[in-house]
Amino acid sequence: MPIARILRETAIGETRWVAFDTTARPVALHLERLSDRQRRAYLGDTLDARLRAIQPRQGGGFVELLSGENVFMRLDEGHGLTEGQNLHVEVVAEARRDKLARVMKAATNATQNQDRDTRWRMALPGAGSVSVEDVSIGDGEITAAWDEALSGSVTLPAGGTLHIQPTNALVAVDLDTSGRNDPGRAAARALRINTEAAQELARQASLRNLGGAMVLDCVSPINRESGIKVRDAFLSAFKALSHRKVRALAPSAFGLMEASVAWGAAPLADRLMTPDGEPTDETLCLESLRQLQREAVAQPMARLTLSLPRRAFEWMTASRLDLQAQLNETFGARLTVLPYDHSKPDIFQT
Template structure:
């Protein structure tokens, strides 16, 4: 198995995973609830310049949706004739994240009509991911052995197993993401120094995968198990550099310290998976939990096509479903028929749900 772009078109969201030799290395999700509310990467807008900031050598451009976009002028500086209030075509090169607006690039061409407005929307998510990997084969997730839900759970977990033994402990903070390499009872041939070096090389490869899988950006510090030998430290650094070579984001890696700590800076390409799926408290959002419940309801409906189904959920999730921020009832009716109901269980925790039939 080489590279596969697996697509899962669920109610409420589209999930796309890039798998390399059977292991998922990238995850991308687009939600129905954000359609028309966020500027997608690749979309073309006729924007209107809101502010020009000479100190930043850039302009902030109103797109008519979401936060104002950031348009850097580059080395050539501010183009002649460009002023506040002017309309100009721009393409989104990076989506908004962490309270910052999208990054834009100026486009050539003449466009009439009101501004700001959308001229050309981004291509579907699966096409955008596939376009970056010319050798990847696009497949529906249920046609291949690719478990996107399991990969999402892994990408949101604090601890991840290292192949061969050991674990990574991944802790995002406001300033950086810290990744600690833990021996966790790993054994092997040779002395402690040999075991540490073998663990750290495996950890470097898995850390590179987790960084890419989670969509992490900014400064990342990896604390490897201590190695006394400089040759071993440099060997781990080289393994890490080789492991991030195929990452589409730009990554700069600082030399490993005598204490076995490597700092790297990864280009932000958008929101991390956790920023998309979790709330401000770091827990899955009501929308995430509601869509998980709908997915289970649809799965049960497809496996049993005759019985009436009841989805039992906690009050907060029932409120989200009742508000219908997306037309999920209509979409689910088209897929399994109008044979389902939602029941609230007041005593249940927010993340608990169940589907029963009769």
Template sequence: MQNTLVINAEGPEVRVAVVEEGSLAELFVERKRDRGLVGNIYRGKVSRVLPGMQCAFVDLGPKVERAAFLYVADVVGSGEERRLFEDSETDSDSPDGQSRGRARKQLAARKIEELLKPGQDIFVQVVKDAIGQKGARVTGYVSLPGRYSVFMPNVDQVGVSRRISSEKERKRLRELVNGVRPKNAGFIIRTAAEDANDDELRDDVDFLARLWDEIMRRCDESRTLGLVYADLDLPLRVVRDLLREDTSEMVIDDEEQYERVQKFTTAFLPRFASRIKRYDSRRPIFDHYHIEPELRQAVQRRVPLKSGGYLVIDQGEALTAIDVNTGSFVNAGSGNLEDTVTVNNLEASDEVARQLRLRNIGGIIVIDFVDMDKEGNRKKVWDAFHKALSRDRARTNVTKISELGLVEMTRKRTRESLVQLLTEPCPTCDGAGVVKSVTTVANEVLREVRRSGALVDNDKIELECAPRVADVLSREERDYLDHLEKRFQRKIEVVPQKSWKPDQYRVAGKMSTEIAAQEAAAAGHGGGGGSGGNGARSPARETRDLRGADNGRKRRRRGRGRDRQASA
């Protein structure tokens, strides 16, 4: 499959788009003032050892804000060396870095308290950037990626990428590297090494060995905590990791970056130098290649399918859920619901795999395909999904489709997803995706009137709130306000505030935030008693609240039911 690498380097960030057959397949972003740490090597100091978690926290120096996280299986000497070559080499084919961190469930042969002590200096490499409230993850098993191989100084072994299928070629590469590698040092031979000539591979091995010697020299010269070696920046990593035989061209819109990339390519990959192109049109490069519209779509929750179906992608803290829906797709050529559902799922399987790469969604992922009754159809969809994932350089692990149409999978995560990188939590809902309804806020206002109405010194109680909330109070709850006026012998006036958010209100001079804080404090001290007999409730209002919640559940079930009639 031919691809084009498009680099937008003008401005404060560098964006690299991988375009496959005219569609955006992957996007990498590096901000010049906020480069990621993956691949960087640090002299750190152990700040805490947690035997109960079998992990440690490592201080990486004053320029890294949060302490890094180190699993016991990532500590040199833990007995995990044999596992480092069990995984496929796909992670190291990505410009995100060459993660070699071990899974949490794998237990090391030795305990972390036997290997590390607080205050101990340690040499580590970042394998996963800090995400959210989590600090960076590091490993003691340092690795240096080259074009054709990955150098691992702490492991005396040679591995070959599982993507190289020819046993003859695997044997040739292994024997060649074994003959030239430094004593007690390990290498993983990358996919790009397939069919590379002997001199190219030897030069790659020699370059990485010399680079490691230089890193060790720097480490010996400086005993301060901090950065010892920084990985290449994004444009050069892309040349190293993504410029391949199936790359038709690499187009760059910035003169300085173009010259750097051209010089780097000429020195290390001369046969690809002619494919580096300078883009000098006035039209923005991402507009020219029609990337911007796809990029805007890539942060949307809903993803349309060409047939009329659609995906809904919800990224959460614990996992990502992807729901497949038939939408307007009716498969006019078939009168069989099972066939319609299967065709929709086959189309969705390709798009789900594409979205995982494009959005860089990692961690636990659950995909809810439309239910299929026949085992043969479930297998057909799973095979199509597995094939679509084969283009993904990130390591994936996928379970079979269950009878409920669910697929559980994991995808290796080394950096922020596209949504995390390009968006921020909504200041109104704090990232929850929902806000209180105007009816709920109106009810809160009325409860506060019941709570504090008798304490107001004036003969009038002012209710200040957003216009929509004011409308609910003035129209739907006017009878209940009249009841409260009689009860407290005070006039109640609703005052709309046009600039306020829906959840903002003020009752008799007391703001909603102050009220919420007082309620939380009371609950924390066991002061949250019932309302007792404090006045009449509004039965009509409470009935509407309950009915609205129930109708919401029914709407969700009906929405699901439209795609689940095959099993009814």
């Protein structure tokens, strides 16, 4: 599944990228927010830091970046480092919910010679020669890809549903075959749908930036030979989309296929949503501003007002990013943003 297209949507406050395979399905996403530029470590960043504390029992030490972000670095015995020592580090796994980012020691003369989006694109197998297409704000393909990455369920191409539930310990994936009627013997039917589910899980792991332990509950009957085919289908599909390390076992006697995927970029849901599954204040603000920009482009002469839910308006004010000034610079002084005591934004002409 080589990368065929990469789309980029640039809006005030954030830029979103989507990579599509040759079947026009989204397989990888990248997000850069204005608020993150000085305070968040991205995968592949090389940064100056200080070793704050060595914790032998945890197999490493806590490092403080110049931005103030605390990260973790694994240390081998005899590492020769001392607390308080200045270091040059590379980010090998971004921070995610309740987990610090992880870094490794970088060469003293290592420099950042690529933009973050370029590093993301170059990390996708076969995507180095794919040009980036700029699309309008609110582009349907971009929006659909983002919605899919945040959905708890995804429909398989030939029918059936994967329910994807990340937990603190692992990513649990349930395969629901309701409404699917495959021909042939039971074993052949099970192999087809399990293989399809394994391939889809690989795509979803790439799309959502999922890592760690994953368990797919396969349908029965499934024998050893079929189980190996399902495992190999998952590994092959994932390696076609990502350079992250991956391992997997054939389904157990209970029909559970276990996999382990190295962490890299933070899961999209961790960055965009609260633990309760609601948009963060920042996400709600930037999504509302994106709707306003789309309307401003569609109505180039209209004066528009965005009634922004109060929690999102308060984030916008506290962020000190001066997003209103950026709106004025782009569209003139015809767009107004006001606080609103409702849960959803509203846009109207004034």
